[in-house]
Amino acid sequence: MQDKNIPYKIYLDENEAPRSWYNVRADMKNKPAPLLNPGTLKPMTAEELGAVFCGELVKQELDDTTAYFEIPEKIREFYKMYRPSPLVRAYCLEKRLDTPAKIYYKFEGNNTSGSHKLNSAIAQAYYAKEQGLKGVTTETGAGQWGTALSMACSYFDLDCRVYMVKVSYEQKPFRREVMRTYGASVTPSPSDLTEVGRKILKLHPGTTGSLGCAISEAVETATKTEGYRYVLGSVLAQVLLHQSVIGLETKTAMDKYGIKPDIIIGCAGGGSNLGGLISPFMGEKLRGEADYRIIAVEPASCPSFTRGRYKYDFCDTGMVCPLAKMYTLGSGFIPAPNHAGGLRYHGMSSILSQLYDDGYMEAISVKQTDVFKAAEQFARAEGILPAPESSHAIKAAIDEALKCKETGEEKTILFGLTGTGYFDMVAYEKFHDNLMDDYIPTDEDLKVGFDGIPDIPMNK
């Protein structure tokens, strides 16, 4: 059954690994809208951003014309510890689906952080170190990003302060311990370490915290502590730039064996994985050199692409960060409590939002029990236990493969398998015990979030 000329798993050699990241904005005619200063409503300047982010990262964030950024040698050294990541042909899944489609997945879970987040974490830690900083701050919800960042900081001997949403801190002690193993300090948020934390604790004693609050605490700590900056794991242009390593490796591997994907699928939360995977393919599409169907898959319970509005909005629920133009459900939107997987961000990368608005990609939403069904089907066929996030892409890939079964088409489907589900067994347990439901927000539910989108001239 195996194609004799193509290995089961394609591992590129070290010398085939990308030496530059690719900045897809360089090939976009309609550039993503700039971040706005929430006070002046003018585009954020390098100086303003420099108070929060490292200098080099600010440059990357603002540069929408340079196509390639060289990956510094020290980052390439680190990448060698877990990259190039394997591109796998899902022979066993294809067989079980009895489909003529050829399914490939790029697997980013083969590192301790268990996800693709490490690709950007190590870059951000590197620039912090180069700038002579002592440390960085961040927030984490489920803990994937916090884990990746703590690993990266440990590598560069950089202090790492993570504000972890209190309910996750208590309910996900294992993620917390992984971060501690890598030397990070993990504080349940809200905490009494920050002004904003103390304020919230006074206002809402007994609160279990929120991502918005944790962001505010992390940003406050970064800006008030000498030698610290704040770092973020998704949404930003710099993050998509770093994550392009996923797509570049995939493209090199496919080109090497003469494989051309017809459909490219990625799960979409803030957009870091999807943006990274599709970057070089999207580049070809933007330049008119090739065509691909590109599909973003999001949870039906947090449908920013499929039901959101394309507006300037706050990036955080605390409304302390710059405004970004993006597909958004409103910074006040919070997915229903039954929502098990990740991908719970209210907005979406500005880059992807613009590409979606321009018709370069599609988006669909899927229900979570269908996602877990697909996850289990994938695990049993391919061995790997997928993260709930990644399983959104699996669900869509399986559906496309089944369509091929009906039509008899031998399409080549590529999807991003962003990570492993070792720390998500509570959700799997719910699924096994039939305690998971498929609540989808009503238009009424969404109205609350939409009403919080700021009423500014740019949104007229």
Add this chain to the structure above:
Amino acid sequence: MQDKNIPYKIYLDENEAPRSWYNVRADMKNKPAPLLNPGTLKPMTAEELGAVFCGELVKQELDDTTAYFEIPEKIREFYKMYRPSPLVRAYCLEKRLDTPAKIYYKFEGNNTSGSHKLNSAIAQAYYAKEQGLKGVTTETGAGQWGTALSMACSYFDLDCRVYMVKVSYEQKPFRREVMRTYGASVTPSPSDLTEVGRKILKLHPGTTGSLGCAISEAVETATKTEGYRYVLGSVLAQVLLHQSVIGLETKTAMDKYGIKPDIIIGCAGGGSNLGGLISPFMGEKLRGEADYRIIAVEPASCPSFTRGRYKYDFCDTGMVCPLAKMYTLGSGFIPAPNHAGGLRYHGMSSILSQLYDDGYMEAISVKQTDVFKAAEQFARAEGILPAPESSHAIKAAIDEALKCKETGEEKTILFGLTGTGYFDMVAYEKFHDNLMDDYIPTDEDLKVGFDGIPDIPMNK
């Protein structure tokens, strides 16, 4: 710093993967002592073993002269899903230790079961399927073996019934859910599904179970259910045979780049990983073609090699299985409750016991807080979060590398990194919170186990 001719991680190509397993017994002058029927005290016959194990596995178990067993194609197909596993040069660890030693590790954690156990699980499931069986039964403590077996059974569409020690079932719900994800039925032991379970529940209501009891339930279910056999994840000669794939890949990779290890280190519980890693190297040593220092590392709290007796003993605490000649602490020995990692088996593979007794390998024991210190040091340097079991080998490798620092010797150290620690964060948490101690059994403690070693003619 990187040796330019040697990749950071050595991945063999598919066509370089072993096509046969290597049976080290073929090169042993002093063969391991045969399993004895506990009733007759005569060597177990193929017929007797066939009531419990699959036919082909019985042949492998009894054959101590055939050097190579071809790996069936379907198993090689499955191996392609996660093998060849990477052989990694620990550059970052070397740098942090500031040692002239060259450290390599063979990483077996890159599959969902998170350990090397899958190598034998898939083989045992295959032979069960080929024999036309409906399913297999087994026991699991921490859950590594049960996870691997459930994956393997899912692949071959075979029923998998796991008896999981009740205390683990309740305290390690995540492992349980992974097994359920792969379709296994997981029963807390003791249960009322078996005679022996009901008997124990009546005798000790409220018991939290033991590995011995779970083995008894699994064996009873296998022998009393049409179309079922029992499978075991360590200790047996067949398991070491399957695990030789670890050592064979390692040797091929090292030979390819002209690397020769001076010291080979593996953690030792029942012996499956250690036996697999060292097999081909030990073969050369037995044939007088090369020399290596080979070191087994065991926990100070369960020191079967370093403080045990070389006697015929029961393989299970329930004393229902055949007798094996091995280094043993007595089947009644149970490690102190503070013992956090795995490697808690009272005995040791008969093959390794004979090789140790003949002076072909050394053994040391290490304290668990030292093991977790080494684990954390390794994680911070190399990125991978190691299983506590594997960390015993890490501890020994670091110690040897530090000796090289003192003497200035550029020794090449190879160790087996058997798996990841994602499901062991409770133990890491204990370590971080200084709640872990280093209790070592006194001679008095050990006497209880030794007194339970049967008084039979072979033990005079």
